[in-house]
Amino acid sequence: MSGMPVTTVKQSPCPSARSSFTRGLKLGLPIFLGYMPVGMAFGILAKTQGFDALQAVVCSATAIAGAGQFIGLSLMHAGESMVGVILATTVVNLRYVLFGATLSSHLGSTPLLGQAALAFSVTDETFGVNIDDHRRGLANAYSMAGVGAISWLGWVLGTALGATAAGFIGDPYRFGVAFAMPAMFTALLVAQAEDRRHIIMAIVAGVLAIAFALLLPGKWYIVATAITASAIGAVIYR
Numbered sequence: 001m002s003g004m005p006v007t008t009v010k011q012s013p014c015p016s017a018r019s020s021f022t023r024g025l026k027l028g029l030p031i032f033l034g035y036m037p038v039g040m041a042f043g044i045l046a047k048t049q050g051f052d053a054l055q056a057v058v059c060s061a062t063a064i065a066g067a068g069q070f071i072g073l074s075l076m077h078a079g080e081s082m083v084g085v086i087l088a089t090t091v092v093n094l095r096y097v098l099f100g101a102t103l104s105s106h107l108g109s110t111p112l113l114g115q116a117a118l119a120f121s122v123t124d125e126t127f128g129v130n131i132d133d134h135r136r137g138l139a140n141a142y143s144m145a146g147v148g149a150i151s152w153l154g155w156v157l158g159t160a161l162g163a164t165a166a167g168f169i170g171d172p173y174r175f176g177v178a179f180a181m182p183a184m185f186t187a188l189l190v191a192q193a194e195d196r197r198h199i200i201m202a203i204v205a206g207v208l209a210i211a212f213a214l215l216l217p218g219k220w221y222i223v224a225t226a227i228t229a230s231a232i233g234a235v236i237y238r
Helices: 017-048 053-063 066-077 082-092 095-104 112-120 124-135 141-168 177-192 196-215 220-236
Strands: none
Touching (some): 017 141, 053 141, 095 124
């Protein structure tokens, strides 16, 4: 009606690819800072296992699988066969299949090649940041790419620094370097345990890890724990 005021609702413009990517870089900055020292630990340990600096950097640049890389080094240090190393790291990294499937459900408009590129950068930390950002209604493919890019940079740069400095450190195990990854995952558990189910399954996994470590040779308790704890959680919490 002509006598009534007309209210105009201003819609926020869609963020540009550049602004979204930049925001992703900022979101991933804490991951960058966390990956630097852990990447350095991996670089140092890799040098003690006979890797040269370039090999250590290439390993991190093409995998970005912190736990898998540390486990691989640990198994090689224990004299495990190459088949055992590949099997163990594959099982431990299977969680990324679930992470990728979850994120892809929010990327329907992103081309398959773009989704594959984002899948390369999926880690425990980037997944957590991107899912939290999605819950706020802000995440998109470009912001996820920013999170992944700066996280990758932190991991690779840390590895390069560690591998380069390894010759000046001597035996890294006397500094507790091998505990870097368990410490990081402990911090992740504390940050991501949102309810009682998560705490219960963390306790179950811990008990299983201790039990399997006493029963199984080498590092196979890691594989057995990952499979068993995941199966128990899937059955109990359908």
